[in-house]
Amino acid sequence: MIQLKKISKTFHTKTKKVHALKNVSLEVKKGEIFGVIGYSGAGKSTLIRCVNLLEKPTNGEVYVNGSKLNTMSAEQLRETRKKIGMIFQGFHLLKTATVFDNIAIPLKLTGVPKREIPNRVQKYLAVVGLEDKQDVYPDQLSGGQKQRVAIARALSHEPEVLLSDEATSALDPETTESILDLLAKINREFGITILLITHEMHVIQKICDRVAVMENGEIIEQGNVIDLYSEPKQATTKKFINSLFPSDLPDETLKELQKRGPIITLTFVGSSAGKPALSMASKKFDVHANILSGNIIQLKDKPFGRLIAHLEGEPEETNKVRQFLANEGVQVEEVSFDDN
Amino acid sequence: MIISKVIAFFDKWGDVIWEATLETFQMGSISLIISVIIGLPLGILLVLTRPGKSLENKYIHFLLNILINIIRSIPFIILLFLLLPFTKFIVGTSIGVKGVIVPLVVYTAPYIARLMESALLEVNRGILEAYEAMGIKTKDIIWHVMVREARPSIILALTIAIIGLIGATAMAGLVGAGGLGDVAYRFGHLRYELDVMYVSIVLLVVLIQVIQSIGNHLAALLKKD
Numbered sequence: 001m002i003q004l005k006k007i008s009k010t011f012h013t014k015t016k017k018v019h020a021l022k023n024v025s026l027e028v029k030k031g032e033i034f035g036v037i038g039y040s041g042a043g044k045s046t047l048i049r050c051v052n053l054l055e056k057p058t059n060g061e062v063y064v065n066g067s068k069l070n071t072m073s074a075e076q077l078r079e080t081r082k083k084i085g086m087i088f089q090g091f092h093l094l095k096t097a098t099v100f101d102n103i104a105i106p107l108k109l110t111g112v113p114k115r116e117i118p119n120r121v122q123k124y125l126a127v128v129g130l131e132d133k134q135d136v137y138p139d140q141l142s143g144g145q146k147q148r149v150a151i152a153r154a155l156s157h158e159p160e161v162l163l164s165d166e167a168t169s170a171l172d173p174e175t176t177e178s179i180l181d182l183l184a185k186i187n188r189e190f191g192i193t194i195l196l197i198t199h200e201m202h203v204i205q206k207i208c209d210r211v212a213v214m215e216n217g218e219i220i221e222q223g224n225v226i227d228l229y230s231e232p233k234q235a236t237t238k239k240f241i242n243s244l245f246p247s248d249l250p251d252e253t254l255k256e257l258q259k260r261g262p263i264i265t266l267t268f269v270g271s272s273a274g275k276p277a278l279s280m281a282s283k284k285f286d287v288h289a290n291i292l293s294g295n296i297i298q299l300k301d302k303p304f305g306r307l308i309a310h311l312e313g314e315p316e317e318t319n320k321v322r323q324f325l326a327n328e329g330v331q332v333e334e335v336s337f338d339d340n
Numbered sequence: 341m342i343i344s345k346v347i348a349f350f351d352k353w354g355d356v357i358w359e360a361t362l363e364t365f366q367m368g369s370i371s372l373i374i375s376v377i378i379g380l381p382l383g384i385l386l387v388l389t390r391p392g393k394s395l396e397n398k399y400i401h402f403l404l405n406i407l408i409n410i411i412r413s414i415p416f417i418i419l420l421f422l423l424l425p426f427t428k429f430i431v432g433t434s435i436g437v438k439g440v441i442v443p444l445v446v447y448t449a450p451y452i453a454r455l456m457e458s459a460l461l462e463v464n465r466g467i468l469e470a471y472e473a474m475g476i477k478t479k480d481i482i483w484h485v486m487v488r489e490a491r492p493s494i495i496l497a498l499t500i501a502i503i504g505l506i507g508a509t510a511m512a513g514l515v516g517a518g519g520l521g522d523v524a525y526r527f528g529h530l531r532y533e534l535d536v537m538y539v540s541i542v543l544l545v546v547l548i549q550v551i552q553s554i555g556n557h558l559a560a561l562l563k564k565d
């Protein structure tokens with residue numbers, strides 16, 4: 001649905017050149033929710049703004065739904081943009097217009113027939129759950145409600161694609177959840193393909209099917225969310241994932257423990273997350289398992305968990321435990337401190 | 341006692357003052373309308389030709405800026421005389437209400453352009469982009485987003501411009517265009533009719549108060565936060 005081919009973007013400031021994007025390629029399939037995560041300054045906003053050409057790439061090609069945007073005339077580009085919705089961290093509503101007008105004015109300006117407009121406005125306000133706020137001005141709404149209006153405004157053009165530039169970053173955790181639920185619903189019910197960027201892992205795990213990790217203007221890793229979570233390859237990806245499983249045990253303690261048996265990381269994906277595999281193992285073998293830290297999180301459609309545990313016992317026995325866990329579908333990795 | 345004095349005063353001066361008030365209104369409103377017609381687009385152009393904006397153009401932006409600064413640095417009374425030949429060329433005369441409109445417009449339009457520029461710059465860039473992303477034409481964005489969102493500031497800016505304009509009309513008497521300021525000066529100062537001067541001044545003060553209140557009120561109505 002969206003294809004970015006070898007996109008580069010260089011900004012020329014007075015003092016220096018900034019290579020915001022370096023040869024980035026990305027494909028978002030029809031109907032999926034694709035997330036791009038990265039730290040501040042990684043180039044995420046620049047990337048998403050290249051999709052509807054708010055930012056003109058220095059090099060590379062942009063395709064949306066099969067048509068190439070780079071070579072379009074201004075008129076063709078406007079027509080194409082009508083089918084690409086976009087929402088922003090700052091909502092960007094007209095302060096001086098009611099909720100109704102905030103949706104109706106763009107419809108009018110894009111040539112939607114006048115008698116159809118009230119129906120459209122009402123339909124999409126209902127989708128976002130704000131039917132009763134038609135006559136209210138944006139400054140009388142909460143942040144979450146403003147984002148809902150912005151989403152309704154985007155949906156009212158009945159787009160095929162929705163771009164979301166940190167749409168939940170200005171919202172509190174609870175409101176973030178409800179907006180993410182809304183995005184997932186839009187994706188499910190209207191089949192709208194969503195490309196979103198964020199710097200928060202839980203946005204990715206909650207609604208994304210696939211994810212790309214950006215750093216310094218490059219995509220360093222991408223894949224299905226579950227694969228990336230269970231087998232992150234790049235240091236930055238690992239850092240993002242580790243942030244979900246905080247472990248604040250001091251290295252000294254861990255090294256002390258390690259003298260009496262290995263410390264292992266257990267990664268559970270899907271059905272294995274629900275099984276008490278570790279406790280079964282410690283019953284079965286002559287090993288004491290001591291959980292040092294752990295957490296289970298809910299990915300879009302599967303649970304995903306990670307435990308750090310200390311296995312106290314003879315090497316022969318602890319090896320059997322590791323074998324047993326592997327057979328149960330748990331990924332086991334020994335924690336080593338040599339690289340610290 | 342006082343009442344009969346007041347009646348006597350207005351019997352004598354009523355016509356002069358009424359006439360002068362009308363002249364002030366006439367000069368003010370005609371020049372205001374023409375100044376807005378010229379100043380608003382110039383203000384928009386100033387904003388759009390800035391670096392990073394849709395019509396980015398260093399030269400036009402620079403030229404406009406210089407031109408506006410030059411005109412704005414000339415006091416009205418000097419502008420009035422400086423423009424005499426130009427005025428005569430444009431409207432065929434350089435005296436009377438007709439003759440003063442041209443200098444008033446030349447004086448006010450650049451001021452309005454500058455005020456419009458700052459009002460329009462207050463509009464959040466993000467919202468303009470949001471509309472661009474929806475596939476809306478630049479001219480619609482200018483009118484339906486930029487100008488619309490800036491309306492409260494535009495009204496306040498116009499209020500300031502009107503008050504400046506009324507101040508300038510006081511000097512219009514010099515080319516025989518009359519007005520309240522002229523009455524205050526001619527009768528009050530030259531002929532030492534102090535009552536006439538005070539009444540004219542009070543009228544000017546009331547006029548400006550009323551305009552400022554209307555401006556504030558309208559701006560508050562349009563502003564929704």
Ligand SMILES: Nc1ncnc2c1ncn2[C@@H]1O[C@H](COP(=O)(O)OP(=O)(O)OP(=O)(O)O)[C@@H](O)[C@H]1O
Nearest residue numbers: 011013018020039040041042043044045046047199
């Ligand atoms: N218009 C611009 N002019 C110059 N440099 C820019 C411009 N826009 C972005 N940059 C630079 O490009 C780089 C990438 O910026 P970008 O906004 O895409 O990052 P980001 O990943 O979205 O960060 P954040 O999470 O803070 O929004 C940064 O170094 C930024 O300073």
Ligand SMILES: [Mg+2]
Nearest residue numbers: 044045046166
């Ligand atoms: Mg950003």
